[in-house]
Amino acid sequence: MMIKTLLFGAGASAKAFMSNCAEEREFVGIVDNDKNKDGQVLDGVVICGPEKLTEFTYDEIVITTQWASEVKTQLIDSLGIAPEKICIPPKSKLKKQTPPFYNEVTRAFGRKIICELSAIAIERNVPLVLDFGTLLGVIRERDIIAWDDDIDMSVPEGFFDLTIDVIERFISQDNSGVSWQVEKTLDKSGRGMGIVLLFVDPENSLSDFKTTFSIREFKEGKSIHLPSLGMWFSPEEHFRHAETINWYGNSIQIPAKAKDYLAFLYGDDWHTPKKNITFSDYANTQAVEFSEFLDAGLHVDKDTQ
Structure with a gap:
């Protein structure tokens, strides 16, 4: 069964993660704090601000930004997300698979x-x-x-x-x-x-x-x-x-x-x-x-x- 995944971070790391995990995850959306990215599309997935997070149905939020600790705190303290719903992946998943x-x-x-x-x-x-x-x-x-x-x-x-x-x-x-x-x-x-x-x-x-x-x-x-x-x-x-x-x-x-x-x-x-x-x-x-x-x-x- 595919894991319904919401990404937080709309940069190159998100693109690499989607490529590396396409066979096991369904990407339902991407959240980013940069308002300039709101409404853009990355590899067919729409980017939006964190205020729209509640509109998504997902199994996990995967943090795909270098500000992982700050974003995790934001998700838990400001957005009320349960810690068990949050995943910080290994850096190898955020890069091309063959270094x-x-x-x-x-x-x-x-x-x-x-x-x-x-x-x-x-x-x-x-x-x-x-x-x-x-x-x-x-x-x-x-x-x-x-x-x-x-x-x-x-x-x-x-x-x-x-x-x-x-x-x-x-x-x-x-x-x-x-x-x-x-x-x-x-x-x-x-x-x-x-x-x-x-x-x-x-x-x-x-x-x-x-x-x-x-x-x-x-x-x-x-x-x-x-x-x-x-x-x-x-x-x-x-x-x-x-x-x-x-x-x-x-x-x-x-x-x-x-x-x-x-x-x-x-x-x-x-x-x-x-x-x-x-x-x-x-x-x-x-x-x-x-x-x-x-x-x-x-x-x-x-x-x-």
Whole structure:
């Protein structure tokens, strides 16, 4: 029997979840806090605001947004939904089913990106460090995690333009044959919040993935991850200074006291591989209201190389 499912969150994760679970679930609707999406259709399913939630008949509400904890609280406290009706799926269900780095050619290409970007950053004194799952893989397994789906890097605020320069230098000397696109995430005042590096492989031998560069702001003893407006954060000591390690014969930069940082981010069992991590599994996150994202006016500028 198909599970009647109402999704909360109308982004790429919802699209992936519907594709991954089409054989077991019937999708009756999608709820999203963004009023601009009201009335739109995603893969044949209508999007509406949370005020219309009571109009649906469903077995489960599945949260398909990175603000899983905040949405769960909203559903229970503001909308009166029983906790047993709410499901936070593993992140693997919110992505394409075959992660890119299971493809060994793609994994090798990811290593090349990390090593070459790191070399340029070190040469130019830019403290560009590995972060999140990429850091976890390099520290725990000495490699990119096979089931990861992107490369994560971070740099302190004040190095946004210099990081753009590093990326442009990397692109100019790349001989892989792919075409590149740089996306800059800015707030409404034009402040740089993050950068995404994408590629298109004309030979179709590489699986798609992105390389993200998150800007981190130091505030009240914390290192604030600006693309999430601080939902992810850490003690600032980890990003005030970068440490350098040898990886595949190359120097790369990582946060100071990287193992302590990983414990803060993922919990004391960070060294235990977990394929099915959910957004609620992070050891330390801060609540950020969706209205704060709307007020920040985050937008993307694209530049194809």
